[in-house]
Amino acid sequence: MRTKRNQKKCHGTKNHSCKEPESNPWTTHAAHYRKILQKMQKLATTHKLIINPDNERVQKVLGLMTENMVSSGKLFCPCKQSHPLNPAKDVICPCPAWKKEIAKDGHCFCRLFFERQNN
Numbered sequence: 001m002r003t004k005r006n007q008k009k010c011h012g013t014k015n016h017s018c019k020e021p022e023s024n025p026w027t028t029h030a031a032h033y034r035k036i037l038q039k040m041q042k043l044a045t046t047h048k049l050i051i052n053p054d055n056e057r058v059q060k061v062l063g064l065m066t067e068n069m070v071s072s073g074k075l076f077c078p079c080k081q082s083h084p085l086n087p088a089k090d091v092i093c094p095c096p097a098w099k100k101e102i103a104k105d106g107h108c109f110c111r112l113f114f115e116r117q118n119n
């Protein structure tokens with residue numbers, strides 16, 4: 001994966017917080033990010049899965065996926081991609097292996113989609 005980008009530095013002033021609650025250090029495209037998050041939440045529901053409850057992980061995976069979407073027009077998986085992107089080889093989310101990975105490990109390779117716990 002690429003390194004964190006656009007992370008604002010906190011200078012510790014009285015009324016300053018390091019991160020806005022809705023900010024994502026992995027992408028500057030907030031509107032695209034929200035749409036992609038909604039799409040993935042819908043996809044998870046349709047397939048009786050859940051999105052990782054760890055919001056930092058979701059922000060990273062979907063933030064980088066958002067960057068891929070903006071640059072290429074497709075939802076290339078940031079955990080399995082080439083650097084630079086190789087559209088002929090890289091996989092689009094959900095990738096062909098996701099169900100197999102979830103059945104084996106309880107989550108996909110990126111740890112974006114998880115199986116539901118029976119309780």
Ligand code: SF4
Nearest residue numbers: 077093095098108110
């Ligand atoms: S590993 Fe997860 S996030 Fe990556 S493409 Fe597959 S399903 Fe999507």
